[in-house]
Amino acid sequence: MYTWAVFLHLIFVTFWLGGMLFTVAVLVPATRKKLAPQKGLLFTELGTRFSRLSWIIFPLLLLTGFAALIGRGFSAETIFSANFWNTLYGGRLMGKLYLFGLMLILSGIHDFWLGPKAARLMDVEPGTQKTQRYRKVTSWVGRINLLIGLGILYFAVTLVR
Numbered sequence: 001m002y003t004w005a006v007f008l009h010l011i012f013v014t015f016w017l018g019g020m021l022f023t024v025a026v027l028v029p030a031t032r033k034k035l036a037p038q039k040g041l042l043f044t045e046l047g048t049r050f051s052r053l054s055w056i057i058f059p060l061l062l063l064t065g066f067a068a069l070i071g072r073g074f075s076a077e078t079i080f081s082a083n084f085w086n087t088l089y090g091g092r093l094m095g096k097l098y099l100f101g102l103m104l105i106l107s108g109i110h111d112f113w114l115g116p117k118a119a120r121l122m123d124v125e126p127g128t129q130k131t132q133r134y135r136k137v138t139s140w141v142g143r144i145n146l147l148i149g150l151g152i153l154y155f156a157v158t159l160v161r
Contacts, residue, residue, distance in 0.1 A: 001067060001070065001071040002067075002068060002071025002072055003071075004067075004071075005064045005065075005067035005068040005070075005071050006064075006068050006071075008060070008064045009061060009064035009065055009068055012057045012060055012061050012064065013061065013153070013156075015053070015054075015057060016054055016057055016061075016149065017146075017149050017150070017153065019050050019054070020142070020145065020146045020149060021146070023050075023142065024142070024143065024146060027046065028139070031043070039122055040118075040119045040120070040121075040122030040123035040126070041119075041123065043115070043118075043119045043122070044116070044119040044120075047111070047115050047116075047119065051107075051111040051115070054107065054111075055107075055111070058104060058107075061100070062100075066079075069093075089159065092155050092158050092159050093155070093159060095155045096152050096155035096156060096159070099148050099151045099152045099155065100152055102148055103145055103148045103149060103152065106141055106144060106145045106148065107145060109141060110138060110141045110142055110145060114134065114137060114138040114141055115138050117134055117138075118131070118134040118135045118137075118138040121134050121135075122135065
C-alpha cells in the first residue's frame with residue numbers, strides 16, 4: 001500500500017508542480033510576442049483545463065498522503081493524536097499541510113476570481129491600466145503559489161530523508 005500511495009502521490013504532485021513550472025517557464029514567455037493577440041483566450045482555455053484537473057487532484061493528494069502515512073506504519077489513531085504533531089516528523093508534516101492549506105486558498109483566489117477576471121479583461125479591455133493591474137496581480141499570485149508548492153516539496157523531502 002505504501003509504494004502505491006507514494007507512487008500516485010508523486011504522479012499528482014508532478015502534474016501540479018510541473019504544470020505551474022511549465023506555465024511560468026514556457027507558456028507565459030511564449031504569449032508575450034506571437035500569441036499576444038489571443039493571450040486572454042489562451043489563458044482562459046488552458047487555465048480552465050489545468051484548474052479543473054488540479055481541483056480534482058488536491059483531494060487525491062490528501063488521500064494518497066494519508067494512505068502513505070498508514071502504509072509507513074502510522075495508525076489513524078496515532079496520526080490524529082496531539083503527541084504525533086509534537087514530534088519532529090509530525091512538525092514537518094504540519095509545515096507541509098499548513099503550506100498546502102495556504103496554497104489551496106491562493107489557488108482558489110487565482111483560479112476562481114483573479115485569473116478569469118484578468119483573462120476577460122485581456123479580451124475586452126486589452127490596453128487599460130485595470131487589465132494590466134489584474135494581469136500583474138494574477139501573475140504574482142501564481143508565482144507565490146509556485147514558491148509555496150516548492151516549499152511543500154521541501155517539507156516532503158525532509159519527511160523521507
